[in-house]
Amino acid sequence: MDTVLKENLVHFPTLYVVSPSLRVSQLSVMFGYVKYFSLSPSLSLFDLHHTHINTYTLTTYTYTHQVAAEAHFKIPIEGNPTLADRPGNMYSTVGEGEKNIGPSIGVHVNGINIQGPNDAGAVNVDEAGFQLMCGGHVTPPVNDNQPPLYHYHKAADCTPAFKNESIPVSHGGMPAVHANLTGYANDGFGIYAFSDVGGVAPVLDECGGHFGPVHDDDPTSVVYHYHATTYTPYHLACQGPALQQCESTQHGTSFCGPGCGGFDLCVQPGTSELSLKQYVGKWNSTWLNSFTVNKF
């Protein structure tokens, strides 16, 4: 059995595609409070349920010992920015989407769930003074149905998409390009690390997303996508496009960003207008005409 015990390391199965329309995170498992157990990605869900790891089993949640929780997600393969009900609440599932972790706003490409900018009610994680290792932490058990589970609130800055931006160029880092994909929001749109094309700051809407290419060498790679930020909401405040309506999706504390200067849609400067039209034209060729757009 290829099971490795490691401290302070999380290593989980990645997302995979189960149908033409849905992407699934197979499993996120977190054991205990102190030690994180890294499981071989080759273990199947069946194996996990029938495997004893030291004295712990995944089928028994006992708080006096190590415990485990599972997170499941189904998210659309491709987000649709032209849906009539946009913007959406950041916690909502969309279409045939599913999740079993209520506060999740998406899932990291490594399968770990990404939660909103708050914890313990409507208090922002920075405001609460949480120390977050790699942007996340393990929530202790709240009741019999909620065993502890590691999750991200902030940028998972120890993972590849972020290291690519922070490692010096002389050490192989590539900070001056559009950041790599770090996860998917519940609505199916990708969440990228900090920088935009050319390494510049992304021009984001109130949700934390924008339209623009995601590859420096392919101007036609225009999609709506989110960027992680070092400040709240860290990933997204609403499911965009924001259409200047982010506030309507907030409950209690607002995590909406400032937007791009009073426009419904925010497009990254330098984006090809033709590529933008071709992208939204997949769903609705006249959709853009209904909204104000920043100069790009």
Ligand SMILES: [Zn+2]
């Ligand atoms: Zn971008």
